[in-house]
Amino acid sequence: MEDRKQQEQASPAVRKRVQDNFDRQGLMAHLGARITEIAPGRVHIVLPSRPEVSQQHGFIHAGATSAIADSAGGYAALTLLADDSEVLTVEYKINLLAPAVGDHIEAIGTVLRSGRTLTVCQLEVYGVRDDGERKLVANGQQTLIRVSGDGGGTR
Amino acid sequence: MEDRKQQEQASPAVRKRVQDNFDRQGLMAHLGARITEIAPGRVHIVLPSRPEVSQQHGFIHAGATSAIADSAGGYAALTLLADDSEVLTVEYKINLLAPAVGDHIEAIGTVLRSGRTLTVCQLEVYGVRDDGERKLVANGQQTLIRVSGDGGGTR
Amino acid sequence: MEDRKQQEQASPAVRKRVQDNFDRQGLMAHLGARITEIAPGRVHIVLPSRPEVSQQHGFIHAGATSAIADSAGGYAALTLLADDSEVLTVEYKINLLAPAVGDHIEAIGTVLRSGRTLTVCQLEVYGVRDDGERKLVANGQQTLIRVSGDGGGTR
C-alpha cells in the first residue's frame, strides 16, 4: 500500500515545480488551501472550513470550492507537461451537488486527455469530516491550454 | 440619465435583502469584494486587484474571478424572487477569455430566464483600469435553483 | 459474468418505460440510434457511423455525438424516477476530445446524483471499431429536472 502510494507520486522535480507555482498564487494562501498530493495527471488540494471561506449559511462558498477545483485541475495538467510549460484555464463547468459541509473540502483534478495544445480534466470536490466521512459535493470538467513559461500564452 | 439609473435600481427592500445576504458571506469580505449595483435581474460586484487574490503571474486568479461572477449571478436571480426565497447555484460554466488585468475586476450577473424553480443567468467579468479602460476577461452561464429561506433547498 | 449483467439491468417495467419513450423520439430513429443497455442509473445508446450523421471530414458530427449523449443521460435519470415522472434537460456541457471515428459510437449516461428535483449525469461517448477497439471521444456533464408526465414541467 505504502509502495503503491509512493509509485503514484510524481517525480521530485515535477512535485517541486507544481509546489513552487502553487506557492506563488496569493489566492491559495489567502484562502488557506494547500496541496496534499501530486501524482502524474492528478493533484489534490485541501481547504479547511472557516468563516473566511463561507457563504451565508456557513457552508464553504461555491466560489472557494470552484477556486481549488480549478487549481487542482490546472496543476494536474502541469504534471504531464514539459518543464518550460505552463497552463491557463480556458474554461470550466462545475455542478454544485450538495452543500459543501465538512471540516475541510478536498478537490481532486484528474487529467482525462492531455493533448499537444489542450488538456481536459475532470474535477471532483469532496466534503470531508474529521471522522473520515466523505461526500461528493461538486463535480466539474475543465479545459486548459499549454502556454510558454512566461505566462504570455497563445490563447 | 440620472433618472434612468434611478429607475433601474431595485427597490430599497430588495437592495437591503441582497446586501444583507452578501454581508453574511465570509468569502466576499475576505476577498475584498463589494456590491456596486443592484438592479432588477442584474447585480454588479467589484473586486480590487491585490496580492491576496492573485495567481502566479500577479493577475487576478480565475478562482476569484469565478467567485464574484457566481455571486453576481446568484444575487441577480435573488432580485426577482419573493422575499422568503433564496437561491443555490446548481452549476455554472465560465470561459476565461483573457488575463484578468486591471486595477479591479467587475462581475455582472444578468438574469436570462427566471422560472418557477430555475433561474438562468449570464455572467460577464471585465478587467477595469483606473483610467476607465474596460476589457471583457471572462464570460459564463449559470443555473440556479430557488430554495426556501433556511438554505435547506429541494435541490 | 452473465449473472452480473442480468443483475445490473433495470426492471422490465423500467426498461419498457424507457424504450417506449425512446421510440417516440423522432430524432433518435432518424439518426439511426438505438438503446443497447438500460441499467438502474445508467443507459447506453449506440449510433452507427454513416454519411447521414457525418461532419465535413466524414467523422460523426459533434451534433450527433451530443444528441445521443444527451439522450443517454436523460434516460439514465428516468430509470431512477417514479413511473409518472419525466425529465427535461436543463443544460449540458460536453468536451469533444477526439474525432468521433469508428464503426459506431456508444454514449453512456450515468447518474452522479439523483435529487428530488434535479438529477446530474456524467456523459461519455466512445468511438468503437468492429474489431472492438474503443476510444473515449467525448465527455460531458448534464443537469436534468423532473417534470410531470405531460411534459409540462416546472422548469
Place this chain on the structure above:
Amino acid sequence: MEDRKQQEQASPAVRKRVQDNFDRQGLMAHLGARITEIAPGRVHIVLPSRPEVSQQHGFIHAGATSAIADSAGGYAALTLLADDSEVLTVEYKINLLAPAVGDHIEAIGTVLRSGRTLTVCQLEVYGVRDDGERKLVANGQQTLIRVSGDGGGTR
C-alpha cells in the same frame, strides 16, 4: 436597412467557403438545416420543425437544437479565420431554456473572442412561429480550436 444588411454580410469568398463546408456535413442535410446568414463573426442556421427532429412530446429535440447551435458557432468562428484554416469544437455548454416550439428554430452563433488558437462563441437558439413570434429557447457558450485545413488539428 437593405444597405446595413448588405454591409453586414461576409465577403463572397468567405460565404462560399462557409457554405461549401456546410454542404459537406451530412448531418445538416439529414436534419433539414440550412444557413440563412453569414456575417463576419456571426452565422445563422435554421431548422424547420418536423417529426424527424422531434423528441417524445413533438417539440424539436434538444439534440437537434444543440447540433445547429454548435454548427452556427463553428461557422461564425470560421468567418474570421484565414482561408486555409478550419475549426473544431473543443467543447460547448448549452442551457435549454424552454421547449423548442415554433414552426422552425433559428440558431445564431456569434464570436465573443477570436484568438490565435481559440475562438469563443455565444450560441442562441430561438423558436420562431410563421407569424413572426420569436422566443429564446436555448443559450450556450462554445470553445473552438483552429486547425489546418485537412482536419488533422493540433487539438
